[in-house]
Amino acid sequence: MVLSTVPLFHAMSLWAVALQRDFGWNRTQLGFALTFTRIEGGFMGPLEGYLVDKVGTRRMVLIGMMILGGAFIFFGQVQNLWMFYLAYILMALGQGLGSWIPIMTMINRWFHRRRAMALGWSNMSSRAGALVLVPLIGWSIDPDFDRLGWRMTATILGVVMIVTAVPISMLIRNQPEDYGLLPDGDKPAPQDAAATATGVGPVKPAATEEDFTVSEALHTPAFWLIAFGHGFTSMVILAIMAHLGLLMVDKGYELQDAAFVVTVYTAVAMGFQLVGGYLGSKIPVRFALAIFTALQALGVVVLVFADAKSTFYLFAILFGAGFGGRNPLTVAIRGDYFGSASFGKILGLSTVPMNILLLIAAPLVGWMRDVQGDYTQAFMVMVATNMIGALCFILAKRPIKKPASMRTPAY
Secondary structure (H helix, E strand, O other), X not given: OHHHHHHHHHXXXXXXXXXXXXXXXOXXXXXXXXXXXXXXXXXXXXXXXXXXXXXXXXXXXHHHHHHHHHHHHHHOOOOOHHHHHXXXXXXXXXXXXXXXXXXXXXXXXXXXXXXXXXXXHHHHHHHHHXXXXXXXXXXXXXXXXXXXXXXXXXXXXHHHHHHHHHHHHHOOOOOHHHHOOOHHHOOOOHHHHHHHHOXXXXXXXOOOOOOOOHHHHHOOHHHHHHHHHHHHHHHHHHHHXXXXXXXXXXXXXXXXXXXXXXXXXXXXXXXXXXXXXXXXXXXXXXXXXXXXXXXXXXXXXXXXXXXXXXXXXXHHHHHHHHHHHHHHHHHHHHHHHHOOOOHHHHHHHHHHHHHHHHHHHHHHHXXXXXXXXXXXXXXXXXXXXXXXXXXXXXXXXXXXXXXXXXXXXXX
């Protein structure tokens, strides 16, 4: 997830500074790049969920990494705004096919009781990679210095993604039952172990949770509250990714300063992945999500009024704690509520309302800044949407599976 996520999303505000310097594009135009990635996510999320349930995570990662690598090479050749948008759509397609939905589905199938902590460890490793990669990208593309530049940096990243696609995918194991194992390291029953050893069939998962079909999940209020809660609380994250570097440049700081602030909130988020996973196993996940979401909003309030470098770092600590703690729980709550049998499809479908909300986040913030001359009101709007998302999480009570005689047909 490091190679597929960090250069595209975490480093977006750094690319934006370099592109603005090269092409003179305004903040609204730059913000639309992330909007186009969410158009891709809205259309492709359900298909990606279906495909990962059908063909498995390993093949999806291979295909996605190859597409993403080619898209980064194309990004390095951008000459105009529409080429930039096309590059971001292709990069988002590769990232969607080969990263978040497939990896989260795989982890959800390997871990049931320890799901939140497992997701926390996984996301922490991704943030650890960002600690190195974000400052490196910032150093490499800084337009004030004669270094590699953004074109060569993007091309190198693309080549690395293509070269590493096969070895990375070969390390992936789709689900424990394929290897005679059970989730959470549980031991299979003797008859199941014997059946696997003789080639009769895979181990059947233990009935430790209720599995909802897609249709059953769609008919629960929790599905929609989680989807919209995830969307509303992600709007501010996308806006930060797109505009943090530009905001700091507006206030007289260098691109490398912005890269260091991103590094700090990434480092804090890395540790709080585990805090979130732990807290989510001790209290109802919906309440843990609301706590971390409020902390994330508090960080953005600090950012709005930040001037001194120390206040930017305070923002980074608060935002990183909220963002990091929330991150594994947005996936864990879906697995806890709906099970793992149709998890890929359910996760993919639930990204549709989220991506509809994310369509407007980055360009809205950019447009408000272009009109008003600063980011103050724009980010306060994002704080408000963030708190609406927190309320959605609080209201998302665990669904009760209907008896078989009352269920709608499965698909």
